[in-house]
Amino acid sequence: MSEPITRDQRYAKVIYEQVVKLEPKKEEDWVKDYGRLANNLPVLVKKAGLAQALSFAEAKGGAGRERLLKDLQAAIEEISRRQINLMERSRKAELSEYLWLTQQVMTALHWYKRFARSVLEVKNDG
Numbered sequence: 001m002s003e004p005i006t007r008d009q010r011y012a013k014v015i016y017e018q019v020v021k022l023e024p025k026k027e028e029d030w031v032k033d034y035g036r037l038a039n040n041l042p043v044l045v046k047k048a049g050l051a052q053a054l055s056f057a058e059a060k061g062g063a064g065r066e067r068l069l070k071d072l073q074a075a076i077e078e079i080s081r082r083q084i085n086l087m088e089r090s091r092k093a094e095l096s097e098y099l100w101l102t103q104q105v106m107t108a109l110h111w112y113k114r115f116a117r118s119v120l121e122v123k124n125d126g
Contacts, residue, residue: 010079012111018071019115026120033064035122038112041068045109050102051090058087068112076104 005013019038025031037057044053057065073086090101116122 007079008107011075011108014075014078015071015108015111016115016119018075019112019119023119030063030067031120032122033062034068035064035116035120037065037068038109038116038120039122039124042106042109042113045102045106050098050105054087054090054105072105072108072112075108076101079108080104 022031022034026035041053041057044056047053048056054069057069069086073084076086077083084101086101086105089097093101117124
């Protein structure tokens with residue numbers, strides 16, 4: 001008989017599957033950008049807030065950043081079983097939804113950061 005898994009475990013599974021697909025390409029510049037953003041975005045969300053951090057990441061552009069934002073949205077949609085436009089909702093959401101989105105993003109980013117370090121071998125200093 002299997003035990004139910006937590007939301008955190010579900011995020012870990014989904015995100016690991018996303019990141020491990022990038023491992024063969026970890027020396028490519030866009031994958032390095034993906035890993036650096038995964039490593040640094042949680043701090044930016046804490047300091048600047050969700051909407052500003054995601055807007056910054058989106059504005060900087062680049063394939064790695066775009067891929068991480070798409071992966072992040074896909075992970076949140078899969079776990080929450082809700083279709084969302086993460087960028088738009090982070091800018092337009094009412095307070096309760098904004099707090100929910102922030103919580104989901106921070107939970108997911110915890111796993112992106114861990115797997116960027118372990119799978120993609122991103123260093124703490126970026």
